[in-house]
Amino acid sequence: MDLSKLEKLEKLRMEIRQFAREELLPYEQEVETNNQIPEHILAQMRERGYFGLTIPREYGGKGMGKMEFCTVEEELAKTHFAFMDIISLNNGLGSRSIVLDGSQEQKQKYLPRLASGEWISAFTLTEPNAGSDAASITTTAEKKGDVYILNGMKHFITNAPIADVFIVIAVTDPELGPKGGISAFIVEKDFPGISIGNVHQSMGMHGSHKSEVIFKDTPVPVQNLIGTEGRGLAVALKTVDEGRMGVAATSVGMATRLLDMAVEFAQSQEFNKKSLAKYQSVEWLLADMATELYAARTMLYKTAEKMDKKEDAQLEVAMCKLYGSEMVGRVVEKAMEVFGQQGCLYQNVVERILRDARILRIFEGTAEIHRIIIGRKLLKGQRPS
Numbered sequence: 001m002d003l004s005k006l007e008k009l010e011k012l013r014m015e016i017r018q019f020a021r022e023e024l025l026p027y028e029q030e031v032e033t034n035n036q037i038p039e040h041i042l043a044q045m046r047e048r049g050y051f052g053l054t055i056p057r058e059y060g061g062k063g064m065g066k067m068e069f070c071t072v073e074e075e076l077a078k079t080h081f082a083f084m085d086i087i088s089l090n091n092g093l094g095s096r097s098i099v100l101d102g103s104q105e106q107k108q109k110y111l112p113r114l115a116s117g118e119w120i121s122a123f124t125l126t127e128p129n130a131g132s133d134a135a136s137i138t139t140t141a142e143k144k145g146d147v148y149i150l151n152g153m154k155h156f157i158t159n160a161p162i163a164d165v166f167i168v169i170a171v172t173d174p175e176l177g178p179k180g181g182i183s184a185f186i187v188e189k190d191f192p193g194i195s196i197g198n199v200h201q202s203m204g205m206h207g208s209h210k211s212e213v214i215f216k217d218t219p220v221p222v223q224n225l226i227g228t229e230g231r232g233l234a235v236a237l238k239t240v241d242e243g244r245m246g247v248a249a250t251s252v253g254m255a256t257r258l259l260d261m262a263v264e265f266a267q268s269q270e271f272n273k274k275s276l277a278k279y280q281s282v283e284w285l286l287a288d289m290a291t292e293l294y295a296a297r298t299m300l301y302k303t304a305e306k307m308d309k310k311e312d313a314q315l316e317v318a319m320c321k322l323y324g325s326e327m328v329g330r331v332v333e334k335a336m337e338v339f340g341q342q343g344c345l346y347q348n349v350v351e352r353i354l355r356d357a358r359i360l361r362i363f364e365g366t367a368e369i370h371r372i373i374i375g376r377k378l379l380k381g382q383r384p385s
């Protein structure tokens, strides 16, 4: 990679790191306890243009590539997960399908509002009977004149309770199903017949809101169909890589924080009048944490670079998501070992990351599904490059 690009990335990393340390870290416990990001922080994020980092410049964003955005996600994830998550939706799953497949009219109407953070977006695919098997969704979009009528229920939708706009994947032709019968739509929260159902309270990822979304005879103008009818699953899957890289970058950010905390703790604590850092068992824990982190980080940026070159990187993206999310699980376990009883106290960041990190193996495709994706690609002759 050329040196000027590296310098630019380093400058960006320092800028985000400073913001995260000075403005976000002091509020991480408040977010954890109150389950909410304070409004003044969201205002600062809007002011700095963080909601539109990946959105093209002509629509009010900053037009960042994958390496840059992974850098941002990694640095934000060193604070509280919720700070990273709110930024990641508008820049990824919540806008990418419009950027890639939207009409000129859709881009002009929605992207500037998403880029400025005036509107918050949500990506609504999962249903109670359609998680890993996204093709079995049953929410319908029936065309009637110049509108599609939406009926059905989605659940576990991040940002849903605060979203202004939803990317909705629904069945337009039940007979064709996944083979050309699923379409993607832009749905505004004020369209009639939309309601928020149960809000899911989860073991981790506080401050990031997830809920059911119910559509009852919701009319969606035909102009809000993304791309062509029947291509919804393809539209969704094209954008899903964004979310997967976000999970990998988050895993790296969380693991980096854990490693730094574990080193500092080991150096500052004594056991039997001997520094904890002088025990070989602790050195080995730190060594394993750092080695796995290095591997995940190297994979992440190598893959991001490939994506920036517009090369097919689906295999590597799946590997980054799988390895990163499992890696941070192992790293947090080891951090717990180093911290001992301190690690299991509420308000200890290790305890919080233990809960947050476990969920990284579930969403954006479970670990099992990623093994299937990777295995199938390998059997078709693909190899990571």
Ligand SMILES: Cc1cc2nc3c(=O)[nH]c(=O)nc-3n(C[C@H](O)[C@H](O)[C@H](O)COP(=O)(O)OP(=O)(O)OC[C@H]3O[C@@H](n4cnc5c(N)ncnc54)[C@H](O)[C@@H]3O)c2cc1C
Binding pocket: 122, 123, 124, 125, 126, 130, 131, 132, 133, 155, 156, 157, 158, 159, 202, 205, 210, 359, 362, 363, 364, 365, 366, 367, 368, 369, 372
């Ligand atoms: C915090 C959080 C936020 C989320 N945000 C969103 C969002 O914004 N938008 C959205 O659309 N969805 C969202 N989801 C849903 C998420 O994408 C799903 O949870 C995920 O796809 C897995 O689906 P499931 O939970 O229904 O599990 P299931 O698909 O029911 O799977 C259950 C278990 O069976 C395994 N399994 C399933 N199929 C196979 C197979 N073929 N072979 C082997 N094992 C298999 C799985 O790996 C898993 O271990 C979110 C979920 C969470 C937890």
